[in-house]
Amino acid sequence: MPGGNTGIIGWFNFLHKGIGFFAYAMHRISGIVIVLYLYLHFFVLSNLLRGGVTFNSLITSFTYGPYDIFIVMDILLSLVIFYHGANGIRLMLNEAGLGLKHHKLLFFVFESVAMILMLLFLYYAWQVLLSGAGV
Amino acid sequence: MMSNMNMKSEGTINKKARSMGSIQWLFQAATGAFIIFFLGVHLYVAHINGGSPVELFDTVVGNLSNPWWLAFFLVFLWIVTYHGLNGLKGIIYETGISTRGRKGVSWAIMGVYIVSIIYGTVLSLVVAQMTIP
Numbered sequence: 001m002p003g004g005n006t007g008i009i010g011w012f013n014f015l016h017k018g019i020g021f022f023a024y025a026m027h028r029i030s031g032i033v034i035v036l037y038l039y040l041h042f043f044v045l046s047n048l049l050r051g052g053v054t055f056n057s058l059i060t061s062f063t064y065g066p067y068d069i070f071i072v073m074d075i076l077l078s079l080v081i082f083y084h085g086a087n088g089i090r091l092m093l094n095e096a097g098l099g100l101k102h103h104k105l106l107f108f109v110f111e112s113v114a115m116i117l118m119l120l121f122l123y124y125a126w127q128v129l130l131s132g133a134g135v
Numbered sequence: 136m137m138s139n140m141n142m143k144s145e146g147t148i149n150k151k152a153r154s155m156g157s158i159q160w161l162f163q164a165a166t167g168a169f170i171i172f173f174l175g176v177h178l179y180v181a182h183i184n185g186g187s188p189v190e191l192f193d194t195v196v197g198n199l200s201n202p203w204w205l206a207f208f209l210v211f212l213w214i215v216t217y218h219g220l221n222g223l224k225g226i227i228y229e230t231g232i233s234t235r236g237r238k239g240v241s242w243a244i245m246g247v248y249i250v251s252i253i254y255g256t257v258l259s260l261v262v263a264q265m266t267i268p
Binding site for chain 2: 032052060
């Protein structure tokens, strides 16, 4: 962390450091999680080469069992991605000199909108999962 | 701790303390803006309008066999991988490593990026040629 004396471990120490530090640390933590997921995504998609039957049965096992715990991880991943995107937009605006005086308010507004969009996305994605549950 | 010297505002790192150069930061912001659009489309196509997960193979192969979707996903792949790895490089720089260490990290990240996009591109092109059973 820039000019910091607590290092990466210090990112997890949010107490008494304010919302700005929380935003700063979570942006980096969420970024690392997303990069790790990106390579997991590459790995899963590589199974396309094994053919339709194998790939579909793999995705079905992640979605409808026995490994449907991955749905919980997907929901957590959505949280991380929507958080990171909303905070990223705020940072871009701040870098352009916009909203600097109200950066805390902007953080809450952008994150609130992102969480609403995330809930909408999860709702519609869930409907799709339910529609395929009986297949 | 972040001090006023390091932070233009809370959550925004000033230019002196920034782990990336100005050009890299600009690329990071620009690719971030693109990703918001690309990811929005990707989430809609893959999770809302993509049909049942039980038949996902057909959906993916069907999409990638369309040259426009193939181009879309290839550009998405190149941009999102750049954004992710460049961000990771910035985080590593923030740990305060030496100039020599930074050069090593920079080369390593560049190598990982090249390997990743070659692998992803070849995978996409091969899948685009597959047939739906």
